[in-house]
Amino acid sequence: MAYLTLSGISKQFSDSYVVKDFSLEIEKGEFVSFLGPSGCGKTTTLRMVAGFESPTTGNITLDGVDITDSPPNKRNVGMIFQSYALFPNMTVAQNVAFGLRVRRETASNIKQRVEEMISLIHLEEHAHKFPYQLSGGQQRRVSLARALAIQPHVLLLDEPLSALDAKIRVSLRSEIRAIQRKLGITAIFVTHDQEEALSISDRIVVMNAGLIEQVGTPFEVYNFPQTQFVANFVGSLxxxxxxxxxxxxxxxxxxxxxxxxxxxxxxxxxxxxxxxxxxxxxxxxxxxxxxxxxxxxxxxxxxxxxxxxxxxxxxxxxxxxxxxxxxxxxxxxxxxxxxxxxxxxxxxxxxxx
Amino acid sequence: MGTVNTKPKSTNETEGGAKRPPRSQIGSWLGVLPFFVFSGLFLIGPTLVLAYRSLEADGGGFTLGNYRQLVNETVINSYAMSIRISLTTAILGGIIGFLIAWAVSIGGLSRPFRTITTTFSGVASNFAGVPLASAFVFTLGRVGAITALFKLLGFDLYDSGFTLYSFFGLTLVYLYFQIPLMVLVILPAVDGLKRDWREAAENLGATSFQYWRYVALPVLMPSILGTMILLFGNSFGAHATAYALTGGLFTLATLLIGQQISGDVLNNPGLGYAVAMGMVIIMGVSILIYSVLQRRSERWLR
Amino acid sequence: MTVSSNSMPGASEKKAPSRSSRFWAWLIFILSAAYFLVPLGATFYWSLKAEKDILGFEAYKRLFADSNFLPAFSQSVVNAAAAIFLSLLIIVPTAYWVTLRLPKLRPVVEFITLLPFVIPAVVLVFGLIRLYSRPPLLWTATYESSRVLLICVYAALSFPYMFRSVDNGLRAIDVRSLTEAAQSLGANWVTILFRVIFPNLRVALLSGALLTFAIVIGELTIALYMAQHTLGPYMADLTRSKVYEPSAMAIVSFSVTWMAMGVIQLITGGQGQATGGH
The missing domain is CATH 2.40.50.140 (Nucleic acid-binding proteins)
Known part of the structure; x- marks a missing residue:
C-alpha cells in the first residue's frame, strides 16, 4: 500500500467543484509535483492534505491511517507557504524552533535540532536575524528548515519559488531537491511553472479545471502527452x-x-x-x-x-x-x-x- | 531636491557669473513657508511663551523654582487624578477596543457589522465635549434613564454611592471616545495578521491558544501598547468633556489649568505655567513612545 | 463539464472561524453596542419628553427658537469653513512640495503636524492668551479680532488630519509622474496644481475637510477661554440653564458628526481616519 493515498477527493464550494475525483498514490520518499494553471485546484488539493480544507467527498490516508478529518495541528505534515509565512516577531532560530517548542521538546533537543536545520540550509550566520532582515531566498530557506524541523511525514510546498529572481529560483530548487533526497522525505510540490515541475519531480500530476489530466514521470508527460491540454501546457507546441x-x-x-x-x-x-x-x-x-x-x-x-x-x-x-x-x-x-x-x-x- | 532642475537651463547661468539658486527652489520654499509661519504663530509660539514664563523668576531671571513647587497638594492631586483616569481608560479602552477589532476583523462577524463599527467609531471618537457629557447625564445622572430604571427596580444608584461626577463616572464617560479610537487605530494591525501565520502555526502543531500566545499577540503587542499610550495622552489632555460634566470644578490637571486661566487659583502665575508645561512634557513623551512602537509594528506587519 | 475553473484562492480564502469564536465575537459586539447605544437612546428619549405626558419634538422647537442658538451655530459653521479653507490653502502646497521637491523637510513637517496631539487644547489656549492678549502682540483686543485668531488656531489644529489626508491622496496618485507628464506637455505649475493635482485629490481633500469640520464645529475649550459665542460655549451654557434642550442639542450635534463621518466613509470606501485630541 502506498504511503500517502488520496482517493476520490472532491471539493465543492457552493455548487461548483474546485477539485473533482482526485485519486493518487504517492510512495514514501517520492517527489510529486502538482502542475497546472492558476485556479486548477492544485493548491486546494495541497491544502486538503495539510488539513486546512476538508474534502467534500473522498479520503486521505497517510501511512495507513485515515487523516481525512484530523485537525491540521495533529497531522505532522510540513508546509511551505507561498508567502513564506515566517513569524515576524521571531528570529530565524526561533522560527525553526517553533514547531518543537509547541511540542514541548526539551531545550537541549530543540537547540540541537535547530542547529542541525540551520546548517542544512547554510544560514548559520543569520540565525539571530529577524525575517525582515533576510532576502527572499533566505526567507524561503528558513521556512523550509522550519517545516523540516518537526520531521514531518510529508513535506508540502505551495509555489515556494514564485517571486524570486530566475537565478535564485534555479539554485534554490536544486537545493530543495537535494535536501529532499538526503532526508528521504515524501514531498508534494505545487507549481504553475512547467520547467520547474519537469526539472524537480519524480512524477508530475498535470491538473486542469479541478481534474487530473495526466500523471507520469517528467519524461512521459513531456514526450507522451495524453491530452491536448497537457501537450500545450508542458513545453511549447x-x-x-x-x-x-x-x-x-x-x-x-x-x-x-x-x-x-x-x-x-x-x-x-x-x-x-x-x-x-x-x-x-x-x-x-x-x-x-x-x-x-x-x-x-x-x-x-x-x-x-x-x-x-x-x-x-x-x-x-x-x-x-x-x-x-x-x-x-x-x-x-x-x-x-x-x-x-x-x-x-x-x-x-x-x-x- | 534638484529633480526638477535636471534639464539644462543655461539661461540661469551667465558665463562666468555666480550660480544663482534655481528659481523653482525658491518657489518651493515659498510653498511651505505659510505652513511654518502658521505653526510658529499658533502652535509653537504659545507653547514657547509658557515654557519661557515657567522658567522666569518673579523679578526676571532664570529659575527652576516653579517646577519645584509642582510638589504641592493641589497640583499633585489633580495630576494624580488625571493619570489615574487616563491609565484606567487607556487600559480598559485598549482591551475592549481590541476585542471589538478582533470581533469584526477575524472573529466571524459579517462584513456589514464591520462597516457599521468603523463608521460609528469615527463618529464616537469625535463625539466628545458637551454633547457627550449631556448624553451621560441623561443616562446615568441623577434623573437619567438608567438611574430611573434602577429606581423602578428598587435600587437607588446614587444612594449606593455612585455618582457620574467621580473617578468612576468620568471613566465611564471617557471610555465612550477611548474605545472607538482604539478600534480605529488597532483595526489595521489586526487586519495585518496574515492567515498564513495562523496556518503555519497550526501546521507546525500549535493549538489556537499557542498561536495567540506565541505569534499573534507578540506581533500585535507593539501596536496595542502604542495605541494604549495614545489613549493615555488622549484622555490626559481632555478638557471639554470633564468641563461640561463637572462645570470645571473637578480635580483634574486640565481643569486646574482652566481655572488658572480664568483667575489665578494657584496664587502663583509661574506655577500655573509649570503645570501646563508638565502636561506638554507628559503628552510629548507618550506620543514619542507611541510613534516608536508604531514604527516597529509597521515593520512587522508590512 | 461540471467543474468550475474559478480561481481557488477566492473560493477557499475564508476558512470559517470556529463556532466558539463566533459566539464570543457576537457577545462582544452586542455588549459594546449596548454601551454605545444606550446613552444615545436615553438622550433621544429625553429630547422627546419636553411636553408633559406626550412624546414630541417640543425640545427641538424650543432649541431652534432660542435666540442664541442660530447665531452660535452659524458662527461655528462659518469658523469651521474658514478654518478648512485656510488649512487647505496651507497644507496642499506643503504636502505637494514635501512630496515632490523638498523630501528632506518631511520629518520636520510630520513632527510639527504631531504638535496638536502633544499640546492639549487647554494648554494651547493658555499660551495663546498669554502671547496675544497684551502688547506688543495684542491680537485679542476686539471680539472680531479674537475670532480671526480662533479661526487661525483651528486651522493649525486641523494640520494633522489635513496633512495625513492629502499626503495619502498624493501617494495614491503618484504625483511625481503626473507632474512630470504635465510638465513634458508644457504645463506650468499653476496649471498642474489646479488642472491635474486637485481633481485627483478631491476625495482626500473632502475627507480632510469633513474631519476638520466635525472636530471644529462643537469645539469648547479654546472658544470658551477666548470668550467666543460659538456652539461649544453655547452648549455648555445650555446644560446649565435648561432641562430638555440639552438633550435635543446633543442629538443634533451627534447627527452633524454622524453626517460628516458618514460622507467620509462613503467617499473613501471605509478608509476613514483615526482621530484624537479632545
Whole structure:
C-alpha cells in the first residue's frame, strides 16, 4: 500500500467543484509535483492534505491511517507557504524552533535540532536575524528548515519559488531537491511553472479545471502527452488542423501535403478533421534517409534565443516553429528561402481535445 | 531636491557669473513657508511663551523654582487624578477596543457589522465635549434613564454611592471616545495578521491558544501598547468633556489649568505655567513612545 | 463539464472561524453596542419628553427658537469653513512640495503636524492668551479680532488630519509622474496644481475637510477661554440653564458628526481616519 493515498477527493464550494475525483498514490520518499494553471485546484488539493480544507467527498490516508478529518495541528505534515509565512516577531532560530517548542521538546533537543536545520540550509550566520532582515531566498530557506524541523511525514510546498529572481529560483530548487533526497522525505510540490515541475519531480500530476489530466514521470508527460491540454501546457507546441486520409496507416492531409503519424487514429474515419501537434525541436532540416515526413517549406522568420534558434517555417498554409540548437558554425537559411524540413512519425501527435 | 532642475537651463547661468539658486527652489520654499509661519504663530509660539514664563523668576531671571513647587497638594492631586483616569481608560479602552477589532476583523462577524463599527467609531471618537457629557447625564445622572430604571427596580444608584461626577463616572464617560479610537487605530494591525501565520502555526502543531500566545499577540503587542499610550495622552489632555460634566470644578490637571486661566487659583502665575508645561512634557513623551512602537509594528506587519 | 475553473484562492480564502469564536465575537459586539447605544437612546428619549405626558419634538422647537442658538451655530459653521479653507490653502502646497521637491523637510513637517496631539487644547489656549492678549502682540483686543485668531488656531489644529489626508491622496496618485507628464506637455505649475493635482485629490481633500469640520464645529475649550459665542460655549451654557434642550442639542450635534463621518466613509470606501485630541 502506498504511503500517502488520496482517493476520490472532491471539493465543492457552493455548487461548483474546485477539485473533482482526485485519486493518487504517492510512495514514501517520492517527489510529486502538482502542475497546472492558476485556479486548477492544485493548491486546494495541497491544502486538503495539510488539513486546512476538508474534502467534500473522498479520503486521505497517510501511512495507513485515515487523516481525512484530523485537525491540521495533529497531522505532522510540513508546509511551505507561498508567502513564506515566517513569524515576524521571531528570529530565524526561533522560527525553526517553533514547531518543537509547541511540542514541548526539551531545550537541549530543540537547540540541537535547530542547529542541525540551520546548517542544512547554510544560514548559520543569520540565525539571530529577524525575517525582515533576510532576502527572499533566505526567507524561503528558513521556512523550509522550519517545516523540516518537526520531521514531518510529508513535506508540502505551495509555489515556494514564485517571486524570486530566475537565478535564485534555479539554485534554490536544486537545493530543495537535494535536501529532499538526503532526508528521504515524501514531498508534494505545487507549481504553475512547467520547467520547474519537469526539472524537480519524480512524477508530475498535470491538473486542469479541478481534474487530473495526466500523471507520469517528467519524461512521459513531456514526450507522451495524453491530452491536448497537457501537450500545450508542458513545453511549447505547434498546432495545426489536418484531415484523416488513411486511419490504418496513420496518413494525414495537411493543406494538401501528406503526413504520417504514429498516434493511434484507428477509431477515426477518412475525412475526419483532427488537430495535430508537433514540438518545435522535433523538426530538423531534411535528413531524407531517416525521417518519415519530409516537407517543403518557406522560411518566414528567424529568432535568436541564445542556446536555441527558433525558425518559423510555412508548410502549406500553416506556420510552424522549429528549434535548432545554436552553435557558432551554424549556417542559417535566409528569410524567404525554400527549404525542406523533416520529422519522425512519432513527432506528429494526434491528441484528444 | 534638484529633480526638477535636471534639464539644462543655461539661461540661469551667465558665463562666468555666480550660480544663482534655481528659481523653482525658491518657489518651493515659498510653498511651505505659510505652513511654518502658521505653526510658529499658533502652535509653537504659545507653547514657547509658557515654557519661557515657567522658567522666569518673579523679578526676571532664570529659575527652576516653579517646577519645584509642582510638589504641592493641589497640583499633585489633580495630576494624580488625571493619570489615574487616563491609565484606567487607556487600559480598559485598549482591551475592549481590541476585542471589538478582533470581533469584526477575524472573529466571524459579517462584513456589514464591520462597516457599521468603523463608521460609528469615527463618529464616537469625535463625539466628545458637551454633547457627550449631556448624553451621560441623561443616562446615568441623577434623573437619567438608567438611574430611573434602577429606581423602578428598587435600587437607588446614587444612594449606593455612585455618582457620574467621580473617578468612576468620568471613566465611564471617557471610555465612550477611548474605545472607538482604539478600534480605529488597532483595526489595521489586526487586519495585518496574515492567515498564513495562523496556518503555519497550526501546521507546525500549535493549538489556537499557542498561536495567540506565541505569534499573534507578540506581533500585535507593539501596536496595542502604542495605541494604549495614545489613549493615555488622549484622555490626559481632555478638557471639554470633564468641563461640561463637572462645570470645571473637578480635580483634574486640565481643569486646574482652566481655572488658572480664568483667575489665578494657584496664587502663583509661574506655577500655573509649570503645570501646563508638565502636561506638554507628559503628552510629548507618550506620543514619542507611541510613534516608536508604531514604527516597529509597521515593520512587522508590512 | 461540471467543474468550475474559478480561481481557488477566492473560493477557499475564508476558512470559517470556529463556532466558539463566533459566539464570543457576537457577545462582544452586542455588549459594546449596548454601551454605545444606550446613552444615545436615553438622550433621544429625553429630547422627546419636553411636553408633559406626550412624546414630541417640543425640545427641538424650543432649541431652534432660542435666540442664541442660530447665531452660535452659524458662527461655528462659518469658523469651521474658514478654518478648512485656510488649512487647505496651507497644507496642499506643503504636502505637494514635501512630496515632490523638498523630501528632506518631511520629518520636520510630520513632527510639527504631531504638535496638536502633544499640546492639549487647554494648554494651547493658555499660551495663546498669554502671547496675544497684551502688547506688543495684542491680537485679542476686539471680539472680531479674537475670532480671526480662533479661526487661525483651528486651522493649525486641523494640520494633522489635513496633512495625513492629502499626503495619502498624493501617494495614491503618484504625483511625481503626473507632474512630470504635465510638465513634458508644457504645463506650468499653476496649471498642474489646479488642472491635474486637485481633481485627483478631491476625495482626500473632502475627507480632510469633513474631519476638520466635525472636530471644529462643537469645539469648547479654546472658544470658551477666548470668550467666543460659538456652539461649544453655547452648549455648555445650555446644560446649565435648561432641562430638555440639552438633550435635543446633543442629538443634533451627534447627527452633524454622524453626517460628516458618514460622507467620509462613503467617499473613501471605509478608509476613514483615526482621530484624537479632545
Amino acid at each position: 505547434n498546432n495545426a488542423a489536418a484531415e484523416v486520409l488513411d486511419p490504418a496507416r496513420g496518413l494525414l492531409n495537411l493543406d494538401g501535403i501528406q503526413l504520417i503519424t504514429a498516434s493511434d487514429i484507428q477509431s477515426k474515419k477518412k475525412g475526419d478533421k483532427v488537430r495535430i501537434s508537433v514540438r518545435p525541436e522535433r523538426f530538423s532540416f531534411a535528413d531524407v534517409q531517416r525521417k518519415d515526413n519530409v516537407l517543403d517549406c518557406t522560411i518566414e522568420n528567424i529568432t535568436f534565443l541564445g542556446s536555441v534558434v527558433r525558425i518559423q517555417v510555412k508548410i502549406g498554409n500553416t506556420k510552424f516553429n522549429m528549434d535548432t540548437f545554436n552553435n557558432p558554425f551554424l549556417e542559417l537559411p535566409k528569410i524567404g528561402d525554400r527549404e525542406q524540413v523533416s520529422c519522425s512519425k512519432e513527432a506528429v501527435l494526434v491528441l484528444d481535445e
